[in-house]
Amino acid sequence: xxxxxxxxxxxxxxxxxxxxxxxxxxxxxxxxxxxxxxxxxxxxxxxxxxxxxxxxxxxxxxxxxxxxxxxxxxxxxxxxxxxxxxxxxxxxxxxxxxxxxxxxxxxxxxxxxxxxxxxxxxxxxxxxxxxxxxxxxxxxxxxxxxxxxxxxxxxxxxxxxxxxxxxxxxxxxxxxxxxxxxxxxxxxxxxxxxxxxxxxxxxxxxxxxxxxxxxxxxxxxxxxxxxxxxxxxxxxxxxxxxxxxxxxxxxxxxxxxxxxxxxxxxxxxxxxxxxxxxxxxxxxxxxxxxxxxxxxxxxxxxxxxxxxxxxxxxxxxxxxxxxxxxxxxxxxxxxxxxxxxxxxxxxxxxxxxxxxxxxxxxxxxxxxxxxxxxxxxxxxxxxxxxxxxxxxxxxxxxxxxxxxxxxxxxxxxxxxxxxxxxxxxxxxxxxxxxxxxxxxxxxxxxxxxxxxxxxxxxxxxxxxxxxxxxxxxxxxxxxxxxxxxxxxxxxxxxxxxxxxxxxxxxxxxxxxxxxxxxxxxxxxxxxxxxxxxxxxxxxxxxxxxxxxxxxxxxxxxxxxxxxxxxxxxxxxxxxxxxxxxxxxxxxxxxxxxxxxxxxxxxxxxxxxxxxxxxxxxxxxxxxxxxxxxxxxxxxxxxxxxxxxxxxxxxxxxxxxxxxxxxxxxxxxxxxxxxxxxxxxxxxxxxxxxxxxxxxxxxxxxxxxxxxxxxxxxxxxxxxxxxxxxxxxxxxxxxxxxxxxxxxxxxxxxxxxxxxxxxxxxxxxxxxxxxxxxxxxxxxxxxxxxxxxxxxxxxxxxxxxxxxxxxxxxxxxxxxxxxxxxxxxxxxxxxxxxxxxxxxxxxx
Ligand SMILES: [Zn+2]
Numbered sequence: 001x002x003x004x005x006x007x008x009x010x011x012x013x014x015x016x017x018x019x020x021x022x023x024x025x026x027x028x029x030x031x032x033x034x035x036x037x038x039x040x041x042x043x044x045x046x047x048x049x050x051x052x053x054x055x056x057x058x059x060x061x062x063x064x065x066x067x068x069x070x071x072x073x074x075x076x077x078x079x080x081x082x083x084x085x086x087x088x089x090x091x092x093x094x095x096x097x098x099x100x101x102x103x104x105x106x107x108x109x110x111x112x113x114x115x116x117x118x119x120x121x122x123x124x125x126x127x128x129x130x131x132x133x134x135x136x137x138x139x140x141x142x143x144x145x146x147x148x149x150x151x152x153x154x155x156x157x158x159x160x161x162x163x164x165x166x167x168x169x170x171x172x173x174x175x176x177x178x179x180x181x182x183x184x185x186x187x188x189x190x191x192x193x194x195x196x197x198x199x200x201x202x203x204x205x206x207x208x209x210x211x212x213x214x215x216x217x218x219x220x221x222x223x224x225x226x227x228x229x230x231x232x233x234x235x236x237x238x239x240x241x242x243x244x245x246x247x248x249x250x251x252x253x254x255x256x257x258x259x260x261x262x263x264x265x266x267x268x269x270x271x272x273x274x275x276x277x278x279x280x281x282x283x284x285x286x287x288x289x290x291x292x293x294x295x296x297x298x299x300x301x302x303x304x305x306x307x308x309x310x311x312x313x314x315x316x317x318x319x320x321x322x323x324x325x326x327x328x329x330x331x332x333x334x335x336x337x338x339x340x341x342x343x344x345x346x347x348x349x350x351x352x353x354x355x356x357x358x359x360x361x362x363x364x365x366x367x368x369x370x371x372x373x374x375x376x377x378x379x380x381x382x383x384x385x386x387x388x389x390x391x392x393x394x395x396x397x398x399x400x401x402x403x404x405x406x407x408x409x410x411x412x413x414x415x416x417x418x419x420x421x422x423x424x425x426x427x428x429x430x431x432x433x434x435x436x437x438x439x440x441x442x443x444x445x446x447x448x449x450x451x452x453x454x455x456x457x458x459x460x461x462x463x464x465x466x467x468x469x470x471x472x473x474x475x476x477x478x479x480x481x482x483x484x485x486x487x488x489x490x491x492x493x494x495x496x497x498x499x500x501x502x503x504x505x506x507x508x509x510x511x512x513x514x515x516x517x518x519x520x521x522x523x524x525x526x527x528x529x530x531x532x533x534x535x536x537x538x539x540x541x542x543x544x545x546x547x548x549x550x551x552x553x554x555x556x557x558x559x560x561x562x563x564x565x566x567x568x569x570x571x572x573x574x575x576x577x578x579x580x581x582x583x584x585x586x587x588x589x590x591x592x593x594x595x596x597x598x599x600x601x602x603x604x605x606x607x608x609x610x611x612x613x614x615x616x617x618x619x620x621x622x623x624x625x626x627x628x629x630x631x632x633x634x635x636x637x638x639x640x641x642x643x644x645x646x647x648x649x650x651x652x653x654x655x656x657x658x659x660x661x662x663x664x665x666x667x668x669x670x671x672x673x674x675x676x677x678x679x680x681x682x683x684x685x686x687x688x689x690x691x692x693x694x695x696x697x698x699x700x701x702x703x704x705x706x707x708x709x710x711x712x713x714x715x716x717x718x719x720x721x722x723x724x725x726x727x728x729x730x731x732x733x734x735x736x737x738x739x740x741x742x743x744x745x746x747x748x749x750x751x752x753x754x755x756x757x758x759x760x761x762x763x764x765x766x767x768x769x770x771x772x773x774x775x776x777x778x779x780x781x782x783x784x785x786x787x788x789x790x791x792x793x794x795x796x797x798x799x800x801x802x803x804x805x806x807x808x809x810x811x812x813x814x815x816x817x818x819x820x821x822x823x824x825x826x827x828x829x830x831x832x833x834x835x836x837x838x839x840x841x842x843x
Contacts, residue, residue, distance in 0.1 A: 026356040028315075028317040028318075028320050029239035029240060029317075030356070031315075031320050031353060031356045031357060032239065032312075032315050032317070033064070033237075033239070033240075034349065034352065034353050034356070035308065035311060035312050035315065035353060036067050036312060037063075037067045037069075037109075037349070038308060038346065038349050038350065038353065039067070039294075039295070039305070039308050039309055039312055040066070040067035040068060040069075040293050041292075041293050041294060041295060041297045041298070041301075041342060041346075042066070042067075042068045042069070042152050042288050042291055042293035043068060043069045043070075043071075043149065043150055043151045043152050043153075044062045044066075044068045044069070044070045044071070044151055044152065044153050044154075044155065044287070045070075045071045045072075045073060045145070045146065045149055045151035045153070045154045045155070045202075046058065046059055046062075046070065046071065046072045046073070046110075046154075046155050046157065046208075047072075047073045047075075047142070047154060047155070047156050047157065047173055047174070047176075047177045048072075048073075048074060048075070048156070048157035048158060048170065048173050049074065049075045049076055049117075049119075049157075049158070049167065049169035049170050049172070049173040050074060050075075050076055050078050050081075050119060050167075050169065050170075051074055051076075051077065051078040051097040051098070051100060051101045051255060051258070052078070052252070052255045052258050052260060053074065053157050053158075053170065053173075054072045054074065054101075054104075054157065055157060055208055055248075055271070056104060056107075056108050056247075056248040056249075056251040056252045057233045057244065057245055057248040057269065057271060058155065058208060058231075058233060058271050059072060059105075059108050059109075059110045059248075059251070060107075060108035060109065060110075060233075060244050060247045060248045060251060061231065061233040061235065061244050061248075061271070062110075063108060063109035063110050064108070064109050064235070064237065064244060064247065065233070065235040065237075065244055066288065068288070068293075069111070069345065070109065070110045070111070071110060071111045071112070071113055071145075071149050071151070072101070072105065072110050072111070072112055072113070073113050073114070073115070073142070073145050073149075074101060074112070074113075074114055075114070075115045075117040075138065075141075075142075075169065075172075075173050075176070076094075076114070076115075076117045076118060076119035076169065077094035077095070077097055077098045077114060077118075077119065077435075078093065078094055078097035078119050078258075079091055079093055079094035079097075079118055079119045079120075080118075080119035080120055080121040080122070080760065081093060081097075081119065081258065082634065082635075082672075083096070083257045083635065084256070084257055084258065084259040084634060084635070085256050085257045085600065086257070086598075086600070087635075087637075088257070088598060089814075091436050091608075091610070092596060092598060092608065092610075093257065094118075094119070095433055095436075095598060095606050095608055096257055096598055096600070096603065096606070097255070097257060097258075098112075098114070098433075098456060098457070099598075099603035099604065099606060100254050100255050100256065100257060100258075100602070100603060101254075101255075101456070102456060102457070102603070103254040103602055103603050104251040104252060104254040104255065105251075107247060107250050107251040107254065108247055108248060108251040111149075112456045113145055113149070113454050113455070113456060114435075114454060114455075114456060115138050115141035115142060115145070115453075115454065116137060116138065116141055116435070116440075116444045116445045116446075116447055116453060117133045117138045117141070117169075117443065117444060118133075118440060118441075118442070118443055118444055118445055119169065120132055120442050120443050120760070121728065121760040121761055122167060122168075122726065122728045122761060122764070123167060123168030123169055123172075123728060124164065124168055124728055124782060124785075125163055125164055125168045125171075126163045126168045126169075126171040126172035126175055127163070127168070128168055128729075129168035129169050129171075129172040130172050130175075130176075132442055132443035133172070133443040133444060134441070134443060134444055135176075137444055138176060138444070139176050139179060139180060139183070140190045140193070141453060141454060142176045142177060142179075142180040143180045143183050143184050143189060143190050143193070144190070144193050144196075144197060144453065144454060145454050146180055146181075146184040146200055146202060147184050147193060147197035147198060147199065147200050148196075148197050148454065150200045150341055151202050152202060152203050152204070152288060152291045152293075153202065153203060153204045153205075153206065153278075153287050153288065153291075154177060154181060154202050154204070154205045154206070155205075155206045155207075155208050155273065155287075156173070156174040156177050156178075156205070156206065156207045156208065156276070157170070157173070157174070157208055158170040158171055158173060158174040158207075159171070159174060159207055159209070159213055160174035160175045160177070160178045160207075160276075162213075174207070177205070178205065178276065178277070181202060181205045181277055182277075184199065184200050184201065184202065185199045185200060185201035186199075187199060193450075196450065196451065198341075202278070203278050203279070203291055204275060204277065204278035204279065204281075204287065205275075205276045205277035205278055206229070206273040206274060206275055206276060206287065207273070207274045207276055208271065208272070208273060209228070209272045209273070209274045210271075210272060227274055227275045227280060228272050228273065228274050228275075228284070229272065229273040229274075229275070229281065229284050229285060229286075229287055230270055230271075230272055230273075230284055230285060231270070231271050231272075231273065231285050231287070232268050232269065232270060232271075232285070233245065233248075233269050233270075233271050234266070234267050234268040234269045236266075243264075243265075243266040243267070245264070245265045245266055245267070245269055246264040246265070246266060249262055249263065249264040249265060250264065254602060254603075256600070256602055273287055295308070295309075297342070298337055298339040298342050299337060299338060299339060300333070300336060300337040300338070301337065301342075303333055304330050304333045304334055304337075307326050307329060307330045307333075308326075308327075308330050310326070311323045311326050311327065311330075320356070320357040321357050321358055321359070321387035321388070321389055323357055324354065324357055324358055324387065324389050324470065325470075325471060327350060327353060327354050327357065328354060328470050328471050328473050328475065329471070329473075330350065331347065331350045331351070331354065331473065331475060332473045334346055334347055334350065335347070351475060351476075351477050354475060354477075355477060357387070358385055358386070358387040358389055358391060359385070359386030359387050360383075360384065360385055360386070360387075360391075360410075360468075360477075361382065361383070361384040361386070361415075362382070362383050362384075362466045362477055362479055363380075363381075363382045363479060363482075364379050364380065364381050364382075364398075364462075364464035364479055364480075364481045364482070365379070365380050365382075365481065365482050365483065365484045365494075365497075366378065366379060366380070366481060366482075366483050366497050367380070367483075367485070368483065369483045369495060369497065369498060369605075369607075370483075370497065370498035370499065370500045370529060370607065371424055371497075371498075371499060371500075371529075371530075372424065372499060372500055372501060372502050372529055372530055373424050373425065373426045373427070373428050373499070374423065374424060374425075374426050375423070375424050375530055376421055376422065376423045376424070377421070377422055377424060378419050378420070378421050378422075379398065379419070379420045379421075379422060379462070379464065379481055380417070380418075380419055381396055381404070381417070381418040381419070381420060381464065382415060382416070382417050382418075383396075383410055383415070383416045383466060384410070384413070384414070384415045384416070385410035385411070385412060385413075386412070386413050387412065388412045389470065390409065390470070391409075391410045391468055391469070391470050392407050392408065392409050392410065392468065392469040392470070393407065393408045393409075393410055393416065393466060393467070393468060393469075394407045394467040394468065394469045394474065395407070395467045396418070396420075396464060396465070396466055396467070397464070397465040397467065398420065398422060398462065398463070398464055398465075399462060399463055400465070403420050404418060404420070407469070410468075422462075424461075424499065428461050428499050429461065429499065430498075430499055430500060430501065430593075430609055431458055431460060431461055431496070431497075431498045431499045431500075431607070432458065432498075432500075432607065432608050432609035433457070433458055433606075433608055434447060434449070434452045434455070434458040435447055435452075436608065436609075436610070437609075460480040460481065460496065460497070461497075461499045462480070462481040462497065463478050463479065463480055463481070464478070464479050464481060465477065465478045465479075466478075466479070480496070480497075481497045482494050482495065482496065482497055483495050483496070483497045483498075494604070495604050495605040496604055496605070496606075496607070498607045500529050500595060500607065500609065501529065501591045501593055501595075501609070502528070502529055502530050502533050502586050502589075502591070503526055503527060503528050503529060503530075503533050503535070503556070503584055503586060503591060504526070504527055504529065504584075504591065504593050504594055504595040504609070504612065505524050505525065505526050505527075505537060505582040505584055505591075505593075505594060505612045506524065506525045506526075506527065506594045506595075506612065507522070507523075507524055507580070507582060507594070507612060507613065507614040508523060508525075509614060509640075509644070510614060510615065510814065511614065511615045511616075511617065511641070511644070511814060511815065511816035512569075512580075512614055512615070512616045512617070512644065513617050513619060513641070513644040513645050513816065513821065514571040514616065514617065514618045514619065515619055515621045515623075515644075515645045515646055516620075517570070517571055517572075517573055517618070519568050519569055519570040519571070520568075520569055521566045521567070521568055521569075522539070522566065522567045522568075522569050522580070522614075523564050523565070523566055524537065524539070524564065524565050524566075524567065524582050524612075525562050525563070525564045525565075526554050526556065526562065526563050526564075526565065526584065527560070527561075527562045527595065528556035528558065528559055528560065528561050528562070529559060529560075529595070530559050531557065531558055531559050532556075532557060533555075533556050533586060534553070534554060534555040534556070534586070535553075535554060535584055535585050535586035535587070536551050536552065536553050536554070536584070536585045537551070537552050537553075537554055537565055537582060537583070537584050537585075538550050538551045538552075538582075538583050538585075539567045539569075539580055539581070539582055539583075540580060540581045540582075540583055541569065541578065541580045541616075542576070542578030542579065542580075542616075544571075544572035544576055544578070545569060545570065545571060545572060545576075545578055545580070545616065546569070546570040547567055547568065547569055547570070548567070548568045549567075549568075550567070552565050554584075569616070571616070571618035572618055574618070574620075575618055575619060575620055575818065576617075576618045577615065577616070577617050577618075577757075577816070577818070578615075578616050579613055579614070579615055579616065580613065580614055580616055581611065581612060581613035581614075582612040582613070583612075592611060592612055592613075593609040593610065593611065593612055594609070594610045594611065594612040595607060595608070595609060595610075596608045596609075596610055615815075615816045616816075617816045617818060619645070619818050619821060619822070621645055621748060621821055621822055621825055622747035622748055622825070623645065623646065623647070623747060623825040623828065623829055624666075624746075624747055624828070624829035624832035624833070625647075625666030625667055625828055625829055625832055626646075626647065626648055626666060627647075627648050627650065627664065627665050627666050628642055628647050628648065628649045628650070628665060628666065628667055628668070628669060628828060629649075629650050629652045629662060629664075629665035629667070629668040629669070630642075630649050630650065630651055630652060630668075630669050630671060631652045631654060631657070631668065631669070631670045631671060631674055631678070631681075632651060632671040632674070632678075633670060633671035633672045633673045633674030633675075633676070633677055633678060633701070633703075634671070634672055634673040634674075634676065634677050635671070635672075636671050636672045636701075636810035637810070637813070637814045638669065638671065638701070638809060638810055638813055638814075638824075639651065640814075641813035641814055641821075642813075642824070642828075645821060645825065647828070650665070652668070654678050654680040654681060654684060655680060657680075657684040657687050657688065658687050659687050659690045659691055659694065662687060662688070662691040662696060663691065663694065663696065665696070666697070666828065666832070667696070667697040667698070667699060667827075667828045667830075668688070668691060668696060668697070668698050668699070669698075669699045669701070669828075670698070670699065670700045670701060671701060671810075672701045672702055672703075672810045673702065673703050673704060674700070674701075674703065675700075675703045675715050676703050676704055685715070689717050689797070689802075691800070692717065692797045692798060692800035692801065692802050693717075693797055693798030693799065693800060694798060694799060694800065695798070695799035695800045695831075696800045697800055697801045697803070697827075697828065697830050697831055698800070698801075698802050698803065699803045699805065699827050699828070700715065700716070700802075700803065700804045700805070701805060701806075701809060701810065702763065702764055702765045702805070702806040702808075703715065703722060703765065704722075704765055705722045705723055705724055705765055715804075716770075716795070716802055716804060717773075717795065717797040717802055718770070718771040718773045718774065718795055718797075719769070719770060719771040720767050720769070720770045720771070720774065720793070720804060721767055721768060721769035721770070722765050722766075722767050722806075723765070723766060723767060723768035723769075723790070724765060725765070725766040725767075725768055725788045725790060725806075726761065726762075726763065726764035726765065726766065726806070727761065727762035727763060727766075727780045727781060727782050727788065727791070728761045728762070728782055729761075729762070729782050729783065730758040730759055730760055730761055730762060731758070732762060732780055732781060732782055732783070733752075733780065733781075734752065734755040734762070734778055734779070734780045735778065735779040735780070735787075736750065736751075736752070736777065736778060737776060737777065737778065737779045737789065738775050738776065738777045741775060741777055741794070742826070742829075742830055742831075742833055743777050743792065743794055743803075743823070743826050743827060743830060744777060744823075744826065745826075746826060746829060746830075746832075746833045747825070747826065747829055747833075748822040748823075748825060748826055750819070750822060750823055750826065753819065754818070754819025754820075754822055754823060755819055756819065757817050757818070757819070758808075758812055758817055758819070758820065759811055759812060759815045759817065760808065760811050761808050761811070762780055762791065762807065762808065763791050763805070763806040763807040763808045764806055764808065765806050766788050766790035766791050766806040767790040767793060767804060767806070768788070768790055770790070770793055770795075771795075773795040773796070773797075774793040774794065774795040774804075775793065775794050775795070776789035776790065776791075776792070776793055777791075777792040777793070777794065778791050778792050790806065791805065791806055791807050792804075792805045792807055792823075793805070794830065800831065801830045801831050803827050803830065805827070807820075807823075809824055
């Protein structure tokens, strides 16, 4: 929760700063807004399934217009989606999306929390979702979130009564919320949590509905609205010069890896809340009606409220520091109240405001991004008071241990700077994302420490506390130690200070395919994270795999330097799948981790420790043709996968597409969603089809339905209609219905066994209509649904072949699924069969 508290007052910084890595400033408007929030003691919790599900218009309205403490519980971190801005997928995508959610909350003023549920990919029903998630486990997390956050009102993004109409994760999130609403106050439910949390009964549960959920605007107009609240979220904030909807658009535009950059809107806009549980407010525009949201809510609160309401009423925009004494007096009174929940929250808010009105700059930073256990590192401590108030820095503590004990008066605008050397204790834990430290299941993360469950990030290893004294009252202000530096082309940058192992090792490919039994040299790069690090490296391989000279010694002088070692790996004679992992031994300590960095401008740089391992697959694969042209769409790793089995893959720049330029390839492949995202294809499509006509093979991977440029009557040479049909069960039965077609015979014989071991799904956006020229090859279905034949279609055109496939090769190939490689190789080889036979006859 630390970042939330630290960021409490930074909800409004977006006006001047849109990147996450620059220091924050506070204007009197920001401070005033924070005081308004300080004087509102009400809490709202928004619940949905994924990063981007949240309605930022409503979150911003609750947080900034009503001034409520507002949380978003996203059950998952969005691991299962795709990434429009970089290579991160799966767990790493979840880390990036976690940070995008935090960036969105910094803008809209909300707080962010999670459950242990993993976004395992598209799910058609909540029944399937709850089975894979382990319903009891995730329900316990929702109950725990409610018990900790103590919301007065809960708002579901999705309808719990309409399974099958949206992603199963969505409906499941609403169903769990409805159940948890009653369980949170039940002492017999999840009683193991009660040491860490208290029972709590929220007052009201709403569903954030809209006309969309009713099917049409007309149907919504006619619907019974007796249980509907109607809030206008278009509030204009004159002190910010911004409308609530503008803030909301900036917040949701933080979801850049999902392509959510969007236009800002302004003016009156309605949001509807349907009451599901609890009492119906008389005033149909106030979800908090009848709930005491003033300081009198807590015992001993009246007197605090009297002081703070006066500060709000008489706020001095020219010199906010005049309120310091009152704020400190309120803080002292707050320390005496017995309600620990509000005491904790309001103390942190008050301290942020005290810091802001006094123009305090309190900071602890390092000159290096990371360090490791037992290393000595220097912390730079800086304290500056930019008001004319007499504030004394009594002491400075690092993780609770006093380090500076001689009191110093913080004179107006005179900086106090200190350097403190710290030996990092050998027991210090790595700062990597806590939910990735253990191996999870398909549906859930494994988190050993129950105190971490629900947190958005791993708590930082080092905190510095500045004990301030003003008017005889001690005010401890705690900051995370950060790494700061200047980048010549960007300016000052802040990023988290990390604790990492002494060295880590990296295997470049996540999957290595052996197309035959020849050995391959496997490069492993060791990176030192301290000076003078030495030890040994060895490779752990499966029984059937052989390795020459398995143990090698390494010795790296300088922190940050790398050394690459090669291991000669021989696969078994027959098909096999295994894992290889790299193990470093340094002073008897084994390190099995790889260090991955995620760096973008809109989120703080992330350092993640992942297992240093790679899947190895021995295939018996045959292929025809060698040179493949690839037109990249939204981004996928298919080209690298094809190179692994020996193809030469050239990336084709869309501007260079012509019949002539395509004809040098044995086949041309279009990457996923190419027609959705590459506008230029609308001018180049004719050359692609001409290439087929003249004897080429074109393979088009999935595009989403109806989203390409108007110029396309059709993306195929014949009628082909892409639908939303998908088969999400990766284990669903597949029938080969065109048994004699080359696609399942040449050069690799495809059998049912080739559809074993697929990951996440079979495929998506299958066509549901096609002209008679197309031959459907496969038939498949999800449980309880009609079968679809649109997953793999081939049509001859002129002298060549056109193939359209919604099968998820972009997932299966990088995951090293043998059957997917064989089928893809057959697609690339299509037509080469006859060619070879002709040559044989000639010869
Ligand atoms: Zn979603």
